Amino acid sequence: MEFRIFYALLPLLIISTGTTFAQESLLSIETDDNNYDEGDTIVIFGNVNTIIGETPVLVQIIHEGAIIEIAQITVGQDGTFTKIIIAEGGVWKKGGEYTIRAFYQEHVAESTFSFIPKSEAIEITTNFEVDAGSKGTFDVKYTIRGGAVKNMIVDSEMFELIVQIDAIDEGMITLDLPREFIGAEKQDGKDEKFIILIDGIEALHQESVVGSDSRVITINFEQEDSDIEIIGTYVVPEFSTIAVMILIVGIMATIAMTRNKIQIKI
Structure with a gap:
């Protein structure tokens, strides 16, 4: 008799469980990132599977049990x-984990993110000794937040300083570049803008x-960025006279070969 009751109730349990999962999936909410610093823009977005008239989504941002932001959002x-x-x-004073809770009729969805106020942001300011070849070494003072500097390398052929970083989060790096060793100048001696590449993609700088x-x-850099290239018009050690002559000869040889190919085709 007990077995018959169990098997009779089993389909109801399955239906009940399935209904619970279906209700949970009717509403979703998330953010465009998992980590934010003070002053960052937080983009909250989500989806309602079944629209109920003009009912808005109620969103709360909660930290340590207190509601710090609340909004009603129109559903498209x-x-x-x-x-x-x-x-x-x-209201954005304390760091830690924040919860975003969305309500749509009886449906509830949650997501979390981490927040760091400026008062708790870890910044490192120090000097990095850069190898300048025959010129010895020179120091670059820097301040970094959101990562650590692994190395700084001079590439004299590209007139650039490569700063290799370990970006554990979105962040920024400020570099004090000594003119004696790296710079960007126009032909009249006035300053030119540096070209900045992050992992091969041009980036803005201030x-x-x-x-x-x-x-x-x-x-500014993003999480998991690695190589920051600062390209100017000169960097030490500069090309030696012999290296420049070899480069010129190589370019002239390439031009001559190109001309010969064109003549052969004609």
Whole structure:
């Protein structure tokens, strides 16, 4: 008799469990990143599978049991919703894990992210000794947040300084570049903008201080970025006279070979 009751209730248990999973999947919410610093833009987005009239999605941002942000978001015709929040102001004071909770009728969805205020952000300021070949070494003062500097390498052929970093999070690096060893100048001697590449892709930078002895630039990077190339018009050790002559001969030989190929084709 007991076995018959169990088997009779089993389909109901399966149906009940399936209904629970279906309800949980009716509403979803997430953010465009898992880690934010003070002042960052948080993009919240999600989806409603079944639209109920003009019912909005209620979103709360919660930290340590306290609601620090609340908003009603209109659901689009395709069931999606989006909200942009700037992580700054009086309520964004404490670091740690934050919860985003969305409500749509009886449905609830959650997501989490980490937040670091400026007061808790770890910045490292120090000097890195760069090998300049026959010129010896020179120091580059830098400040980095969100990662660590692994190495700095001079590439004299490309007139660049390569800064290799371990980016554990989004961050920034400020470099004090000594003019004696690296610079970007026009033909008239005036300053030219540096070209910045991050993992081979051109990136923006800010130049905050221009002094007679150095130039200070700030570069933002993303998590897992690795190589930052700072390209100027000169860097030490510069090409030696012999190296320049070899380079010129190589270029002339290439031009001559190209001309010969054209003549043969004609």
